[in-house]
Amino acid sequence: MAVEQGGPEILSNLAGGTDGDPEETAEWIESLDELIRVQGTERAQFIMRSLLQRAGARSVGVPMVTTTDYVNTIPVDQEPDFPGDEEIERKFRAWMRWNAAVMVHRAQRPEIGVGGHISTYAGAATLYEVGFNHFFRGKDHPGGGDQVFFQGHASPGMYARLSLRDA
Amino acid sequence: MPEFWEFPTVSMGIGPMNAIYQAQSNRYLHNRGIKDTSDQQVWAFLGDGEMDEPESRGLLQLAANERLDNLNFVINCNLQRLDGPVRGNGKIMQELEAFFRGAGWNVIKVVWGREWDELLEKDEDGSLVGIMNSTPDGDYQTYKAESGGFVREHFFGKTPQTKEMVADYSDDAVWKLKRGGHDYRKVFAAYKAATEFKGKPTVILAKTVKGYGLGPHFEGRNATHQMKKLTSEDLKAFRDHLRIPVSDEQIDDDLYNAPYYHPGADAPEIKYLLDRRKALGGFVPERRNKHTEITLPGDKAYEVAKRGSGKQMAATTMAFVRLLKDLMRDKEFGNRVVPIIPDEARTFGMDSFFPTAKIYNPNGQNYLSVDRDLVLAYKESVEGQILHAGINEAGSVAAFTAAGTAYATHGEPLIPVYVFYSMFGFQRTGDSYWAAADQMTRGFIIGATAGRTTLTGEGLQHADGHSPLLASTNPAVVTYDPAYGYEIGHIVRDGLKRMYGEGSEDRNLMYYITVYNEPILQPKEPEELDVEGILKGIYLLSPAKIDGARAQLLASGVSVPWALEAQQILADDWGVSADVWSVTSWNELRRDGLAAEEDAFLNPSEDARVPFITQQLEGATGPIVAVTDYMKAIPDQVRQFLPNEFATLGADGFGFSDTRAAARRFFKIDSHSVVVRALEMLARRGEVDAGAPAEAIDKYKLLDVNAGTTGNTGGDS
Numbered sequence: 099m100a101v102e103q104g105g106p107e108i109l110s111n112l113a114g115g116t117d118g119d120p121e122e123t124a125e126w127i128e129s130l131d132e133l134i135r136v137q138g139t140e141r142a143q144f145i146m147r148s149l150l151q152r153a154g155a156r157s158v159g160v161p162m163v164t165t166t167d168y169v170n171t172i173p174v175d176q177e178p179d180f181p182g183d184e185e186i187e188r189k190f191r192a193w194m195r196w197n198a199a200v201m202v203h204r205a206q207r208p209e210i211g212v213g214g215h216i217s218t219y220a221g222a223a224t225l226y227e228v229g230f231n232h233f234f235r236g237k238d239h240p241g242g243g244d245q246v247f248f249q250g251h252a253s254p255g256m257y258a259r260l261s262l263r264d265a
Numbered sequence: 266m267p268e269f270w271e272f273p274t275v276s277m278g279i280g281p282m283n284a285i286y287q288a289q290s291n292r293y294l295h296n297r298g299i300k301d302t303s304d305q306q307v308w309a310f311l312g313d314g315e316m317d318e319p320e321s322r323g324l325l326q327l328a329a330n331e332r333l334d335n336l337n338f339v340i341n342c343n344l345q346r347l348d349g350p351v352r353g354n355g356k357i358m359q360e361l362e363a364f365f366r367g368a369g370w371n372v373i374k375v376v377w378g379r380e381w382d383e384l385l386e387k388d389e390d391g392s393l394v395g396i397m398n399s400t401p402d403g404d405y406q407t408y409k410a411e412s413g414g415f416v417r418e419h420f421f422g423k424t425p426q427t428k429e430m431v432a433d434y435s436d437d438a439v440w441k442l443k444r445g446g447h448d449y450r451k452v453f454a455a456y457k458a459a460t461e462f463k464g465k466p467t468v469i470l471a472k473t474v475k476g477y478g479l480g481p482h483f484e485g486r487n488a489t490h491q492m493k494k495l496t497s498e499d500l501k502a503f504r505d506h507l508r509i510p511v512s513d514e515q516i517d518d519d520l521y522n523a524p525y526y527h528p529g530a531d532a533p534e535i536k537y538l539l540d541r542r543k544a545l546g547g548f549v550p551e552r553r554n555k556h557t558e559i560t561l562p563g564d565k566a567y568e569v570a571k572r573g574s575g576k577q578m579a580a581t582t583m584a585f586v587r588l589l590k591d592l593m594r595d596k597e598f599g600n601r602v603v604p605i606i607p608d609e610a611r612t613f614g615m616d617s618f619f620p621t622a623k624i625y626n627p628n629g630q631n632y633l634s635v636d637r638d639l640v641l642a643y644k645e646s647v648e649g650q651i652l653h654a655g656i657n658e659a660g661s662v663a664a665f666t667a668a669g670t671a672y673a674t675h676g677e678p679l680i681p682v683y684v685f686y687s688m689f690g691f692q693r694t695g696d697s698y699w700a701a702a703d704q705m706t707r708g709f710i711i712g713a714t715a716g717r718t719t720l721t722g723e724g725l726q727h728a729d730g731h732s733p734l735l736a737s738t739n740p741a742v743v744t745y746d747p748a749y750g751y752e753i754g755h756i757v758r759d760g761l762k763r764m765y766g767e768g769s770e771d772r773n774l775m776y777y778i779t780v781y782n783e784p785i786l787q788p789k790e791p792e793e794l795d796v797e798g799i800l801k802g803i804y805l806l807s808p809a810k811i812d813g814a815r816a817q818l819l820a821s822g823v824s825v826p827w828a829l830e831a832q833q834i835l836a837d838d839w840g841v842s843a844d845v846w847s848v849t850s851w852n853e854l855r856r857d858g859l860a861a862e863e864d865a866f867l868n869p870s871e872d873a874r875v876p877f878i879t880q881q882l883e884g885a886t887g888p889i890v891a892v893t894d895y896m897k898a899i900p901d902q903v904r905q906f907l908p909n910e911f912a913t914l915g916a917d918g919f920g921f922s923d924t925r926a927a928a929r930r931f932f933k934i935d936s937h938s939v940v941v942r943a944l945e946m947l948a949r950r951g952e953v954d955a956g957a958p959a960e961a962i963d964k965y966k967l968l969d970v971n972a973g974t975t976g977n978t979g980g981d982s
Contacts, residue, residue: 164367167398168358168374168376169377169394170445172454172458176454178454184449184450193534195478202493203523216479217492221446221473221474222310222473225446229308237547238546244306246271246272247287256550263539
C-alpha cells in the first residue's frame with residue numbers, strides 16, 4: 099500500500115509533489131495532446147477514464163478518482179503474513195459466537211423477554227477478533243492504550259469474550 | 266458497568282462523531298503538553314446503515330483537516346439495515362468509498378475472502394470484476410440467503426467466461442467463497458495498513474453477511490436484526506457449524522436454557538486468548554476512574570464576581586466570561602480548562618481570549634491574519650487552548666464529551682466549558698448530551714443568549730423559552746438560571762468542587778448554566794448572603810420594605826430585575842408588601858422536593874423530610890407570583906411543594922419579534938404584569954380593594970404591547 103503524505107486533496111493541486119523526470123512527463127502530455135488533436139475530445143475522455151480505472155486497479159492512488167473496482171484495496175501480493183494461529187483463533191471465535199447467541203436467546207424466555215440482538219455480532223465477530231488478538235492495546239500498554247468504540251448492537255459478543263476470559 | 270464500557274454510543278451516529286473528537290482530543294492533550302498520546306489509536310466500529318445518519322458523515326472533514334491518522338473507522342458493510350437493504354439498487358461500499366475519499370480519508374476496502382484470490386487471478390479479461398462492479402447490493406444480499414447453486418446460476422452465470430471459471434467447483438465450494446470481512450488474513454492486512462498509514466484517518470469498509478453462520482433463517486434475511494429466538498433446529502445447525510460440544514438433549518431439555526460453552530481455564534485456546542491480551546496491554550474495553558488530583562482555584566479567582574458592575578451595566582454572559590478568564594489565569598488549574606465555542610466567541614465577549622489562550626489548530630496558523638495588528642487578533646496555534654468547532658453544535662458536544670471524560674480515558678482531568686446559544690443546546694443536540702451522561706462526562710454547559718424575550722429580533726428559532734425544561738430530562742444535568750455575577754461565582758465554585766474536588770461523591774454531573782445578553786446593573790455580593798440558598802435553588806434577595814398586604818415574588822435569571830421593579834411599584838402605588846426571591850434553580854428545587862416525597866413514600870413511619878423550598882418559604886405569607894423568561898412549566902415544577910396560592914407568568918408560545926419591552930408586555934411577564942397578577946390574587950382574598958386589578962390594568966395600559974417598559978435595548982447577539 100502506498101503511504102500518502104500531506105493534507106487532503108482538496109487543498110492540493112492534482113499532480114502535486116516534485117517531477118522526477120520532466121522530459122518523460124512532457125512526452126506523456128504530448129501524446130495526450132496528439133490524441134485529442136487526431137481523435138477528438140470524446141475519445142480522449144474515454145482513454146483518460148480507462149487509464150484512471152487502471153490506475154485504481156493497480157493501487158496507484160489518484161486524487162479525484164472517488165471509486166475503485168469492487169475488489170480488495172490491498173492486492174494479494176502486498177498482504178502481510180498473518181502472525182496469529184488461525185486455527186486456534188477460529189476455535190475460540192466459534193465459542194464466543196455460540197455464547198453470544200445463546201445469551202440473547204436465553205433472555206427471550208417468555209417470563210424474561212429482555213431483548214438483545216444476535217445477528218450483528220454474528221456477522222462482525224471476525225472484525226472484532228482480529229482487533230482483540232492483534233491490534234487493540236489495553237491500558238497497561240506503554241503507549242497508554244487505544245480507545246475502541248464498539249457497536250452497541252454487537253455487545254453480546256463483548257460479553258461472550260468476557261465469559262471465556264473470566265470463567 | 267462503569268469499569269467496563271468506556272464509550273457507550275448506541276444511538277446511531279453518535280459513535281462516529283465522538284470517535285472523531287476523541288482522536289482530536291488525544292492530539293490536543295499531546296500538543297498542549299498535558300499527556301503523551303502519540304502511541305494511542307482510536308477505533309470506531311460502525312454499521313453501513315448507520316452511515317445514513319447525517320451525524321455519521323457530517324464531521325469527516327475535521328478528521329482529514331487535522332490529519333488524524335490516529336483514527337480508524339471500521340464499517341461493517343453487511344448491506345442490511347433493520348428493515349431491508351441499505352442500498353438495494355446501489356452499492357454502499359462504493360458510495361462510502363467515494364464519500365470518504367472525497368472528505369480526505371484513506372480508504373481500504375475488504376470485499377472478498379481468500380477463496381476469491383484464485384478466481385480473480387484467472388480473470389484476465391475482467392469479466393469477473395465487471396460482474397462484481399455491476400451487481401447491486403440487493404442481489405449480493407439475496408445470494409447469501411440462497412445457495413451455492415443459486416450463486417453459480419445468478420452471479421457466475423452472467424458471462425460464459427465466469428461460468429467456466431467455477432465449472433469444476435462444487436455448489437458447496439461456490440457457497441464457501443467468503444466475504445472479506447470474515448477472513449482473518451484480509452482483515453489483518455487492512456488493520457495493519459490502517460494503523461501504519463500516515464497523514465490521514467483511515468476507513469476500512471469490510472463486506473460481511475449479517476447473521477453469518479446462524480443458518481438459513483438468519484443469514485442475510487431482512488428480519489434478521491429483530492430475530493432473537495432460535496428454534497431447536499437453528500441451535501443444532503449453529504452448534505454443528507461452530508462445532509460446539511453440546512448434545513441434542515442439552516438443547517431440547519430446556520430450549521431457553523441452552524448451555525453456554527467453556528472449555529476450562531487450562532484449554533490452550535483460552536491460554537492463547539489471555540496471552541494475546543497480556544501482550545497487548547490488558548483487556549479491552551476497560552474503564553479506569555483513577556486520575557491526577559487537581560488543586561481547585563482559591564478565593565482570589567472569585568473576587569471579581571463578587572464585586573458587581575458598579576455604575577456600568579453588564580450582562581450575566583459578561584460576568585461569566587470574566588470569571589472564566591480568572592479561572593483560566595490560575596497557575597495550577599487554568600491550563601486544564603477547555604473553552605469550546607461554536608463560532609460565537611465575539612457575541613459572548615470571548616474574543617478577548619484569542620490573543621492569550623489562542624485557538625487550537627494542529628496545523629498552526631499558516632496565513633497572514635487580516636486582523637494581525639489588532640489587540641484582539643484571531644490567533645491559531647498548535648498549543649492553543651480554545652477548541653473552536655466552527656458553526657457546529659454537534660461536534661462541540663462531541664468535543665465536550667471527549668474533554669469531559671479525559672479524567673477516565675487518560676487519567677488527566679480537563680474542565681470543558683462549552684458556551685453556545687442556549688436555543689441550540691438541548692433542543693438540537695439533546696441525544697448527544699444523553700450519551701455524554703452515559704459516558705459520565707463532567708463539565709460546564711453554558712447556554713448564552715438565553716430567554717424567550719431577551720434575544721429578540723433574530724426570529725422565533727432563536728428565542729429559547731424552554732431549554733431548562735429539556736435539560737431537566739437529563740438526570741446528570743444540574744441546571745441553574747442565575748440572575749447576577751456573584752450567584753454565578755458561587756455556582757461555578759460549587760460545581761468545580763462537586764465534579765473535580767478531592768473526596769467528592771457523585772462527581773458525574775454536567776452543570777448547565779443559562780446566561781443572558783441583556784446588560785443590567787450587577788449588584789455587589791450582599792454581606793449576609795444565603796449561599797446555601799443559591800446552591801440549592803432559592804434565596805431571599807430583597808425582603809419587603811413596607812408593611813401591608815403580603816405577596817411573594819419568585820423570579821429567576823433575567824426576570825429578577827422585573828420582580829424587583831414590581832416590588833417597588835406594588836409598594837409605591839398599592840401599599841403592598843412583597844418579598845423578592847431569586848430562584849437560581851427551579852429544576853434542583855423540584856428534584857429535592859421529589860426526593861423528599863420519595864423518602865416519605867417509602868418511610869411512612871418516620872417524620873417526612875421537608876423539601877428545601879418549603880423550608881425556605883416557611884413564614885413567607887401571601888400569594889406567590891412566579892415570573893420567568895421561560896415557559897410557565899418551568900416555575901410550575903415547584904408548585905406542589907408550596908402551600909401558598911401560586912400563579913405563574915411565563916413566555917409560552919413561539920416568541921415575539923419586537924423590542925424586549927414589547928415582547929415582555931406581549932407575554933405578560935413584565936414588571937407591570939407581575940404587579941397586576943399580585944393585585945388580582947390579593948383582591949380575591951379581600952386584602953386589597955376589589956377594583957384594584959382593573960384599575961391597574963388601565964393605569965399601566967397592560968393590554969397595549971407598546972406601553973411595556975421592562976428591559977433595555979443593549980447587548981450583543
